Amino acid sequence: MKKCIKNNFPPPPPPPVTAARESSLEVVRGDFVVLPCSFFTSSPISKLNVIWTLSPFSSPETPIQVIVYDHGQVIEDRSLTGRVAFTGIPWSADIVLNDTHVSDAGVYRCMVNNPPEPADPDIGELVLSVLAPPSLPVCQWNGDIDVGGSVTLSCSVMEGVPTPKIHWDKLNPKEISLPINMEGDMSGSVQIVNMSSQMSGLYRCSATNPLGTENCYLSLSIYTPDISSGILQGVLLTLSMSLVLLALLVLMLWLRRMGQNGRWREGKEECYSEIRYTAPPMKRSFV
Ligand SMILES: *[C@@H]1O[C@H](CO)[C@@H](O)[C@H](O)[C@H]1NC(C)=O
C-alpha cells in the first residue's frame, strides 16, 4: 500500500513523514519552496517510482514532468534543470524548487508507485502560487490637449501576482482620485472631457498589490485660449490691413483714371478734399 497525500486527505497509518501538509502554497518569486508529498509503503523501496507533474496556470492543457525518480535515477525537466531536486528520496518524495518564477505557478501532482505493490498510485495534488510585486506600469495619453478637448489617460502593468489594482490620481493642486475604466485586468484608463486649464497638472497611475506599489506619471499642460485666439486676432488684423491697402489701391487707380479723363481740372479741389475725407475713417474702423 502506498500513499501520496496532501493535508486535506486523512494521513495514512502509520505515515513516515507527516509534517503539516498544505494543499495550496504561496511563495514570493525568487524564493525557494518545498513541495511536500508523503507516502507510506510496506514493501522495500528498491523499485520506488515517483513522478511529479505540473499543469501550469499559463497552459493547463500541457502538463510537464517536473522531476522523476525511477530505479534510483533522477530525471529533471530540462526547463527546470538546476532548480528542482528531491529533498530526501527515497525516504521522502518532497521536492524543493529554487529561484521560483511566476511561470512555475500551477497544479503540482506527485504519483508514487512501489512495485510489486498493486499499481494503484495515489496522487497528491497541490496548488502553487508564485507571488510577484507589480512591474512598472506604463502611462500614456492620447486626445487633444486643448480647452474643450478630450483626453484619455491610460495605464497598463505587465506583471504582478495577485493582479495589481490600478488607480489614477491627480496630484496637484490637491490630490484627487479619478474614476477609472478597466480594460481587462491589467490596464485602466481615465477619460477627461471638455478640458479646461484647471485640468493641467501632474497625474499618477499606481499599480498595487500586497507585495508593493509602482507608479508612473503624466504631466498635462492644457493650452490656454490666449494662444489660439491670439492667432485669430493676428489673422483678422492682417486681413483688415490688406483690405485697407486694397481700398487705397482702388482709390488711387480711380483717381488716376479721373485725371486721364480730364475731369480732374474741374473738380480738383473737391477731389482732394474727398480723398482727405474718406481715407481716415476707413483706417479708423480697422486699426
Ligand atoms: C537550492 O538552493 C539551496 C540553497 O541555496 C541549495 O543548497 C540547493 O542545492 C539548491 N537546489 C537546487 C536544485 O538548485
Ligand SMILES: *[C@@H]1O[C@H](CO)[C@@H](O)[C@H](O)[C@H]1NC(C)=O
Ligand atoms: C465645458 O466647460 C465650460 C467651462 O468649464 C462650460 O462652460 C461648458 O458648458 C462646458 N461644455 C460642455 C459641452 O460641457
